[in-house]
Amino acid sequence: SGSIMVKDLADQLGVKANELIKRLIALGVMAGVNQELDRDTAVIVATELGATVEERATQEEQEELILQGEDDSPESLTERPPVVTVMGHVDHGKTSLLDRIRATRVTQSEAGGITQHIGASVIEWHDRKVVFLDTPGHEAFTSMRARGAQVTDVAVLVVAANDGVMPQTVEAINHAKAANVPIVVAINKIDLPDANPDKVRTELSNYGLIAEEWGGDTIMVPVSARTGEGIDQLLEALILQADILELKANSHRPAQGTIIEAKLDKGRGPVATVLVAKGLLKVGDVFVAGSVYGRVRALINDRGQRVKSAGPSMPVEVLGFNQLPEAGDDFVILADEKQAKSIADARQERLKRQSESAGRGVSLDDFLQRL
Ligand code: GDP
Numbered sequence: 001s002g003s004i005m006v007k008d009l010a011d012q013l014g015v016k017a018n019e020l021i022k023r024l025i026a027l028g029v030m031a032g033v034n035q036e037l038d039r040d041t042a043v044i045v046a047t048e049l050g051a052t053v054e055e056r057a058t059q060e061e062q063e064e065l066i067l068q069g070e071d072d073s074p075e076s077l078t079e080r081p082p083v084v085t086v087m088g089h090v091d092h093g094k095t096s097l098l099d100r101i102r103a104t105r106v107t108q109s110e111a112g113g114i115t116q117h118i119g120a121s122v123i124e125w126h127d128r129k130v131v132f133l134d135t136p137g138h139e140a141f142t143s144m145r146a147r148g149a150q151v152t153d154v155a156v157l158v159v160a161a162n163d164g165v166m167p168q169t170v171e172a173i174n175h176a177k178a179a180n181v182p183i184v185v186a187i188n189k190i191d192l193p194d195a196n197p198d199k200v201r202t203e204l205s206n207y208g209l210i211a212e213e214w215g216g217d218t219i220m221v222p223v224s225a226r227t228g229e230g231i232d233q234l235l236e237a238l239i240l241q242a243d244i245l246e247l248k249a250n251s252h253r254p255a256q257g258t259i260i261e262a263k264l265d266k267g268r269g270p271v272a273t274v275l276v277a278k279g280l281l282k283v284g285d286v287f288v289a290g291s292v293y294g295r296v297r298a299l300i301n302d303r304g305q306r307v308k309s310a311g312p313s314m315p316v317e318v319l320g321f322n323q324l325p326e327a328g329d330d331f332v333i334l335a336d337e338k339q340a341k342s343i344a345d346a347r348q349e350r351l352k353r354q355s356e357s358a359g360r361g362v363s364l365d366d367f368l369q370r371l
């Protein structure tokens with residue numbers, strides 16, 4: 001439980017410290033300007049003096065309800081592809097593995113087409129889709145999760161068979177565990193003469209990851225990003241893991257998702273890649289993303305093609321933002337632009353107030369929420 005100083009509370013409420021002290025005395029609390037008030041006292045006196053505090057909370061709650069939209073009935077849900085993040089120690093082969101996985105797709109259908117980079121790729125494997133995020137795993141987990149966004153369904157933990165478990169391997173395991181995301185292990189570089197997959201299995205067992213073939217429940221696939229060995233088995237394992245998770249979403253409702261990257265493009269203005277969590281995102285849709293808003297002018301898929309819509313689990317580049325959003329921001333389709341603008345503006349206003357009061361040390365909103 002926390003406390004707030006009388007003068008800070010007065011500041012936050014926009015009243016004179018004297019006035020606040022009078023109120024406190026009326027409540028039977030004898031306090032000076034430098035005195036700390038406990039939570040209950042602060043809330044009581046703030047409610048008496050600062051009706052706006054209550055109003056703000058209600059308004060924010062209302063906005064959140066609007067953004068949340070309707071709940072999806074179980075019947076409305078259909079299967080969606082898994083979203084996968086690749087994690088692991090530096091140089092264990094994360095980038096090589098992603099490149100190799102992407103190459104399976106290029107040879108299949110694109111005849112050497114150069115793909116535009118949008119921060120995620122959709123792989124088709126035996127009529128099933130798997131979405132890979134390009135963001136280095138740690139960033140995807142730490143920065144996005146810090147902002148309350150969870151976009152990953154499955155983590156691929158890459159461990160080099162000639163090197164074994166290293167500090168960032170352990171970090172990755174901890175991130176995935178904290179996020180409650182299942183891990184599929186790719187024991188990489190098995191083409192090397194000094195590769196020792198069993199040593200990797202043994203080391204991982206010290207961190208609670210027991211290989212299936214050893215009676216545990218972690219799928220571990222020996223692979224080589226260099227030769228391509230085991231890549232099919234890895235994709236198969238990811239599909240299997242997705243089936244276990246029974247990933248589903250309503251693909252007909254107005255879309256919701258998360259910004260996974262954003263940049264200011266010289267020619268096109270603010271563009272961002274959205275990972276759709278549910279619903280169908282369409283050209284012309286009006287949206288709020290964090291504290292910015294807009295109308296979808298164009299959608300571009302991971303192959304650089306313009307598309308009219310994007311469904312659950314799909315990454316898609318969106319044009320039409322009024323300003324640049326941030327990775328980790330929520331992205332929500334709304335019925336009308338006025339509403340989108342008003343919510344974005346209110347959020348921006350709140351952010352501004354928060355950073356102003358952060359400068360002064362205490363934010364009443366934060367304070368009341370924290371306790
Ligand atoms: P990252 O830091 O985890 O993204 O690792 P990289 O993909 O950049 O790979 C680091 C180094 O390991 C590079 O020199 C790769 O060529 C090499 N490498 C990656 N995968 C394999 C593999 O399966 N076998 C071999 N022999 N080398 C690999």
Ligand code: MG
Pocket residue numbers: 094095096
């Ligand atoms: Mg890399």
